Amino acid sequence: MKTIDELLVESHSSLREALKVIDRNMRGICLVTEAGKLVGIASDGDIRRFLLQHEDLERPIRDAMNREFIALPVESDDRLIRHTFHSRLKLIPLLDIEGRVVDVADVQRSHRIPVLEPELSGNELKYVQDCVTTTWISSQGKYVSRFEEMFEEMHPGMNALAVCNGTSALHLALEALGVKSGDEVIVPNVTFAASVNAILYCQATPVLCEIDPLTWCLDVNEAEKLITPKTKAIMPVHLYGQVSQMDELRSLAQAHNLLIIEDCAEAIGSKLRSQPVGTFGDAATFSFFGNKTISTGEGGMVLFKSFDVAQRARILRDHGMDPNKRYWHNIVGFNYRLTNLQAAVGVAQLERFPLILKRKRDIATSYHKKLSKVKGIAKLPSEATEVLHSNWLFTLILEDKFNRDKVMQQLILHGVDTRPVFYPMHQMPPYQTLRTSESLQHSNHISAYGLSLPSSVTLKDDDIDYVVKILENTLEEQSA
Ligand SMILES: Cc1ncc(COP(=O)(O)O)c(C=O)c1O
Structure with missing residues (x-):
């Protein structure tokens, strides 16, 4: 209760005492009570304005306090609390049924909206339990296959x-594709x-290529200019979906x-003319x-067009061991296997994939609609007509x-987590020597001004409204 006591002052206390309370709690505010009940709130600004008029530090705080204040019942849920904050309201007293202050919510302590969090409400637990019950917890088992x-069904x-x-x-x-030194x-x-x-890791040389200012993915024209007799492969990255x-x-x-x-x-789930990403290359x-x-x-998947290359990769994934002769190694491999436990979660996630993808897309549509008129945003993500952006x-x-x-x-002060x-x-x-010449203005620009908003499938519609409102207020305040 220390934090709350630090904020309280009785209504008959002098302005001098109230200022000392504010000075000690370092919140710029005190909560004024009468017989234990909250009757007013006074900020250091309220007291300063009062003193400029009355010049008397011995007057009671009740003369300077604000009787019109915002407080909420202590049982209010997080979302209501978050929505009550605005740019100048940084602290909300939470009251019991008698009107006594039993807690305070402040913008830093209230619930945060994370950028991304997993959603595991399907068969995840059931399948993991199955692994544990059957003791198939390692890298063999029905969930891996x-x-x-x-x-493979999703990526023909x-x-x-x-x-x-x-x-x-x-x-x-x-x-597995043979990329090597040189x-x-x-x-x-x-x-x-x-x-x-x-x-x-393969001792090969990454050739850093500028990105396209519209898609933020590989700039094809530049990629063409970077091709040399040593070029073995191109690695497009489908950034952010x-x-x-x-x-x-x-x-x-x-x-x-x-x-x-x-x-x-x-x-995962992005498409070009109905063809899923992951099926365009080798x-x-x-x-x-x-x-x-x-x-x-933690987990991953690799897809190969060639069955033979996939077979080679399977051996590499499993220490390089000969599949027909245990503990015999013809090549140096790795241990890159996924466990049945992890795959169990993956299977349950994929069962709900259409719903997950739909929610991701609905969230983006909603952001697009709500942010299109917000001042201060230079660019929202683009989606070409033949592209399905996940x-x-x-x-x-x-x-x-x-x-x-x-x-x-x-x-973040308002509980909205974001990502650069x-x-x-x-x-x-480690990569500076990979690209020493030519300007990379698009890379530099998107990196300096790009901001990712909360995008979890768990995001509620009013969370989106809240994120947009806080972003809009912040841009308005900071554009001055
Ligand atoms: C574009 C990109 N490539 C590769 C990875 C590596 O994946 P992991 O973290 O599963 O190793 C990530 C993300 O984490 C990524 O965003």
Whole structure:
């Protein structure tokens, strides 16, 4: 109760005493009581204005306090509390039935809307329980094969292998396709570092390519200019659920005899002319990390067009062990397997995938509608007519008069968690030497002004309203 006591002052106390209370609690405010009941609130500003008129520190605080104040019953739910806050109201007293202050909500302590959180309300627990009951908790078991089969059904023509995360999926794809030292792989300059790291694991050279200002994915024209005799593959990354320009990239790959490895970590469910991402190239990878559209905690999937390459990858995934001769290794492999426990969660998630995808898209539609008239936003995510954007993470670009990080700080004060766009790869120490010339203005720009909003499928419609309201207020305040 210390925090509450620190805020309280009795109505007959002098302004001097009230100012001391405010000074000690460092909240800029005191709660005024009479016989234990809240009767008013006084901020240091209220007292200052009163003193300028009356110049008497010994007057009682009840003369200076605000009798019209906002308070809520202590049993109010989080959402009501969050919606009651506005830009100048930072603290809400919570009262019992007698009108006594029993708690306070402040913007920093009230519930936060996370950027992304998993939704596990289907058969997840039941299937995990099944693994535990049957003791099939390791990397063999029916859920691993079921998870792979479901993925193949969703991605016709591809051979699926479940792996322990999206990074190992990328590494396995590159290794199985024979990417090695001396090879170059063209990869977008704005992506999660794992795309680039996986290329480096193979001792190959990542070639950082500028992004397209509309899609924020690989700029095909630049990619073409970056092709050399050493280029072995192109790795488009479908950023935030957007679809890279696959028709153009496929033509480019065909003309130059290059492999395509799609990084679909953020784009499960995205489509181009009804064709799912992950089916356009020689291999494709997915991540099921906790924040992804479907999650297994940690987990990944790799798809191969060629059955033979998939077979090679299966051996590589399993320590390089000969499948027909136990403990005999013809090649050096890895342990990149997914457990049955994780796959059990994945199967349950995929069972509800149409619903999950629909909710992601509805959230994006709602943001689009509500943000279209908000001043201060330079760009909302684009969706070409033939693209189905899975909207993993709703991301917008602020006008460049804003300090994006300051906007984020203000949003979190109001319980809205947000995420900056990735740093461009070429700015970070391990990758600086990969791109030394030419400006990368689009990468720099989207990275400096890009902001991702809460996008979980658990988001309620009034959460979206709240996020939009807080963003709008913040941009208004900070544009002054
Ligand atoms: C574009 C991209 N590629 C690869 C990965 C790596 O996946 P994981 O975290 O499952 O290793 C991620 C995300 O985490 C990603 O966003």
